[in-house]
Amino acid sequence: MNAGKRTRLDRIGTDDRYVVVPMDHGITMGAVTGLKDIESTIDAITRGGADSILTQRGIAGRVHPNKNDAGYIAHLNGSTNIGPDEDDKRRTGTVEDAIRAGADAVSFHINVGSEYEREQIAGLAELTGEAERYGLPVLAMTYARGPEIDPEAEDFNQAVGHAVRLGEELGADVVKTAYTGDAETFQHVVESTSLPVVIAGGSRGTDEETLEMVRGAMDAGAAGVSMGRSVFQHEDPEKITRAVASVVHDDSEAADALRDAGLAVEA
Numbered sequence: 001m002n003a004g005k006r007t008r009l010d011r012i013g014t015d016d017r018y019v020v021v022p023m024d025h026g027i028t029m030g031a032v033t034g035l036k037d038i039e040s041t042i043d044a045i046t047r048g049g050a051d052s053i054l055t056q057r058g059i060a061g062r063v064h065p066n067k068n069d070a071g072y073i074a075h076l077n078g079s080t081n082i083g084p085d086e087d088d089k090r091r092t093g094t095v096e097d098a099i100r101a102g103a104d105a106v107s108f109h110i111n112v113g114s115e116y117e118r119e120q121i122a123g124l125a126e127l128t129g130e131a132e133r134y135g136l137p138v139l140a141m142t143y144a145r146g147p148e149i150d151p152e153a154e155d156f157n158q159a160v161g162h163a164v165r166l167g168e169e170l171g172a173d174v175v176k177t178a179y180t181g182d183a184e185t186f187q188h189v190v191e192s193t194s195l196p197v198v199i200a201g202g203s204r205g206t207d208e209e210t211l212e213m214v215r216g217a218m219d220a221g222a223a224g225v226s227m228g229r230s231v232f233q234h235e236d237p238e239k240i241t242r243a244v245a246s247v248v249h250d251d252s253e254a255a256d257a258l259r260d261a262g263l264a265v266e267a
Contacts, residue, residue, distance in 0.1 A: 004135025009173065011104040012052035012071035012137065018174065018198050018224035019245045020073065020139070021045050021231050022054040022107075027078040028086070034232035039066045041232050046070040048241030049249070052104070054139075054226070057093050060101035073105045073139060074098035076127060077120075087114045087145060091123055095130040105173075106131055107139040112163040113146025121170065128171030139226070140172035141200075151178070157185040161192035168193045176200055176226045179213055183220040190221040201227030207240060207263050211254035214247045224248045239263050 012018065023042070026035050034041050042053055043066045052071030053063055056078065063072055076098065077089040089109045098106045108127050110120040124140055131138045144151075144159035157180040167175040172195065179199045180186045190197050199217045201210065210230050217225070225244060234240040243261035246252040258265050 002135050005137055005173065008071075008104045008135065009137050012073055012139075013196075013224065014051055014249060016196060016223060017051075017248050018196065018226070019049060019051045019241070019248050020054055020176075020198065020224070020226040021050045021052075021241065022073075022075070022226055022228040023059075023232055024054060024056050024075040024078065025228060026059070027056050027092070028081055032233070034229075034234075034237070038062055041237055042066040043068065044236075044238040045231060045241045048238035049245035050231075050241050051224075051245075054107055057097055057101040057103070060103070064102055071104045072102055073107050074101050074103035075107045075109075077108055077123065085116075087111045088116050089120060095127065095134055095136055099134060099136070103136070105137040105139055107141060107176075109141040109143070110163075110166070111143050111145040112166055113144055113149045113159065115146070117146070121166070124167070124172070125170045132171065137173040138171065139174045139176060139198075140167035140170070141176045141226075142167040142172075143178060143200075156180055157188045161189045164189055164195070164197055165192045168195045174198060174223070178202065179217055183216040186217055186220040186222070196223030198222060198224045198226045201225065201230035204230045204233055207234075207243070207258055208254065208265065210240070211243055211247060211257055214244055215254045218247060218251070236263070 046068040054073040057074040142163040164175045243257040246257035
């Protein structure tokens with residue numbers, strides 16, 4: 001790994017652990033809660049301890065003045081939830097575009113097992129080649145999604161493990177994927193790659209559910225989180241970020257992290 005890439009990885013994480021908050025949902029879902037006044041949300045999240053913020057590059061000018069020295073990741077593909085197929089992610093920028101937007105890293109979403117897998121594999125491989133020339137890290141969002149993949153199946157973690165390994169095989173530096181429900185099954189996912197694995201947040205649950213998920217992932221050997229809606233749509237984004245960061249960076253238990261952040265612990 002060259003010095004430039006190592007330096008930029010340090011900007012988006014802390015000691016090889018990562019609390020990334022993706023806020024690229026505006027292209028997918030529109031200006032939902034937490035994204036209209038994105039400036040205030042970014043300020044709160046980064047004050048709470050997020051290592052980095054992730055958005056589409058067009059929002060960069062609203063990110064930098066409010067990120068309190070956190071890192072910045074430019075996401076380079078997308079789709080909408082009102083279009084014909086949300087899984088059909090298309091390229092939205094280049095590595096040079098991301099650099100001009102002040103990015104410390106880039107990210108790319110791929111749905112392994114979908115009908116768009118071939119095009120997305122080619123797209124990720126092309127992106128990692130471009131990024132390597134500039135020493136820019138790539139966060140690959142590698143999800144197991146497709147007609148033959150059942151998230152409720154006992155062997156779902158095998159498909160997720162395949163997805164993260166694909167990210168490494170294509171030259172990514174960090175991989176993000178779905179949590180498989182418990183530490184025991186997620187351990188296979190982490191062991192499927194030598195790269196740092198971070199988990200997605202998915203649809204928002206209770207604070208306790210969110211923190212227990214993070215705790216389980218870390219117990220399985222994950223390197224952190226890349227959680228969006230669970231954080232930026234929270235009633236207090238700063239407090240939930242602080243709680244998540246406590247589990248990731250301080251190895252706190254879920255209940256302790258919630259309590260220390262000033263969030264209620266369910267009886």
